[in-house]
Amino acid sequence: MPRGGPRASCLDRLLETDRQEYLDRASELPADVARKRSVIRALEWTGETFGHHVRFAEIVLDQISDVPDPKILELGAGHGALSRKLLDWHPTARLTVTDIEPASVAAIADSDVGAHPRATVRQMDATALDAADGEFDLAVFALSFHHLPPAAAARVIAEGTRAADTLLIIDLPRPPAPLHLVRLATMLPWAPLVPFVHDGVISSLRAYSPAALRALAAHAGEDIDIELRGGLFSPQVAVAARR
Template sequence: MNEYKEKSRATFNAQATTYDTTMQGAHARRLYPQVVAALADVPEAGELLDVGCGTGALARLVLEQRPLSRVTGLDLAPNMVAQARINLQSFGERAQVVEGDSDRLPFRDESFDAAYCNDSFHHYPDPEKASFEMWRVLRPGGLLVVGDAALPAPARALMNAFIPYSSEGDVRMYSRREFERILGRWFSTVAWENAGNHACIVRARK
């Protein structure tokens, strides 16, 4: 397994039981309402994919606010998968959680109406391949929503200079132009917007 993936798996395995209540998951939690809002025009009974689902906390919000939808969560860290299954068990067949890799999604082509990944994209060693995989599993017209960190150019450059020394599996913080280039290779439209301090929401349409 790729070194970055090994670090990410170890980091999030260790955080699985505390991620929802500590500072480690605070940035991700701040984006939950905005990711949910970005899914507003997805069909009410849609099939959704949560890539890098973590503890399933965001999937739970999606399922609560979209009572006709089904969500499949995927995560690289087995402890996160186990925690998500516990957190989502009350939704029965509307929720499924699998262990898997963002750049080898274990789903057939055109399986989902929408996909989202929150505070996860900057952990992908091969963002182009992960983007293709998310594009591949979406139905025509399907929506991808990415919530992630966003920093001004000087701070982003400094962060990216230190990321190789991180023990948590971070790979790179991306600019608006980089998101548009990476996702635009596959998706027909890419829309980027600020989401408060140090964050962004990106919508890409197949």
């Protein structure tokens, strides 16, 4: 399925790629490891500087505002900044902080998040969760969903809504094709020089549209409802749950 959805235009279908970001590469070559670390540092810095961590934490807390002592599963945690905010802001929330990358899991485990008494850090594949049905009140997947090809993305929706009462996806919006071209044109000159921009270009090309998210949820399960909000200049937010 195209990233723009089943009825994506020809131009929109051209604006996608199967190339991996530096973050997705398993290479242990020193240059690739350095680029990956550079991207992770840049993501953490931009998230703090531009308030993304704060905004995402507000979205999560709004979602579980009526749940006492919530159990939250963070998928694809990366640097762990979102879970850190949630632990700071919610006095009783219990966090299971996960990522598929061993290096990211080790870094989080060695940080203040890993030492927190209400946090558990684990390596976990979001497409095959090592969790019981309904074990969590909320599963959250922030700024990582676009890394997945459609088949894996649908499995995340199926697994997230199995292991948690609600799955919250916060990700990049996919603009209409003409605006997408403008966005890419401003980024491409810097992509060969700056690893963060390189990954940003690929992320933009791999972002899912609202139509694609609806199609993925339908494929994941006939009993899954998905609500979408956000838009062109704000994060795309999807809330999925089983009926």
